[in-house]
Amino acid sequence: MRYRGGKKALKVFASSRAASHGFSLVEIIITLSVLVVALVPLLRLMSSQAVSARDIRDHSIVMNLVEGQLHKYICIVNAANASSSICLVKEDITSEIVADHKGELGSLVNSLQMLVTVQVCPECPDHAYEILVEATWEKVKKFHLYTVVAERDSTTPDTGKLE
Numbered sequence: 001m002r003y004r005g006g007k008k009a010l011k012v013f014a015s016s017r018a019a020s021h022g023f024s025l026v027e028i029i030i031t032l033s034v035l036v037v038a039l040v041p042l043l044r045l046m047s048s049q050a051v052s053a054r055d056i057r058d059h060s061i062v063m064n065l066v067e068g069q070l071h072k073y074i075c076i077v078n079a080a081n082a083s084s085s086i087c088l089v090k091e092d093i094t095s096e097i098v099a100d101h102k103g104e105l106g107s108l109v110n111s112l113q114m115l116v117t118v119q120v121c122p123e124c125p126d127h128a129y130e131i132l133v134e135a136t137w138e139k140v141k142k143f144h145l146y147t148v149v150a151e152r153d154s155t156t157p158d159t160g161k162l163e
Contacts, residue, residue, distance in 0.1 A: 055141075058108055062135045062143050065097060065114065069133045070145045073118050077129045077149045086129065088118045111137045121148055 023031075080086055093114050102109060113136045121130040134144040 054107075057106075058137060059141070059143065061104065061106075061108060062112070062137060062141075065101065066133045066135050066143055066145050069093065069097070069114065069116060070131060070147060073116060073131045073133070074147065074149050077118065077131065085120065086118050087120070088116055090115045090117055108137055111139065113137070124148065124150075126150055 077086060093116050094112060097112065097114050098105065098109055105112065115134045117132040117134075118129055121128045124130075128148050128150045130146065130148050132144060132146045134142065136142050
């Protein structure tokens with residue numbers, strides 16, 4: 001079986017293809033559409049991972065701040081005289097936190113709110129104090145810690161030792 005035009009026709013076809021040195025518009029469009037179909041799910045995954053990483057970072061920062069404030073108010077209760085009474089109900093300490101930790105808060109500076117409640121525990125027979133530190137950020141995310149601290153006896157000197 002012979003081709004019409006013989007070797008000359010094949011040579012003309014090969015030389016015209018080699019002389020073009022490029023891709024046709026159809027080839028480019030097909031290649032780009034395949035890339036888009038492959039890359040879109042990867043980009044979505046990367047963006048959701050970035051959001052998750054930011055949420056984890058924010059939660060860690062808030063958790064550390066709340067723990068620090070809880071410890072601070074435990075120390076205040078322990079240092080207070082037994083005759084004095086401490087009562088803070090939903091006291092907003094946000095401005096104090098932002099002033100003390102502004103460089104560490106990052107994007108939390110604008111959305112963080114911290115409240116502290118320190119009051120005598122009505123259910124405790126020894127007049128212990130209950131301490132609640134609450135944090136809210138981005139209006140929907142919340143974290144809180146709660147503890148009960150026994151009231152110190154003012155007649156017992158503080159030796160710094162556990163008995």
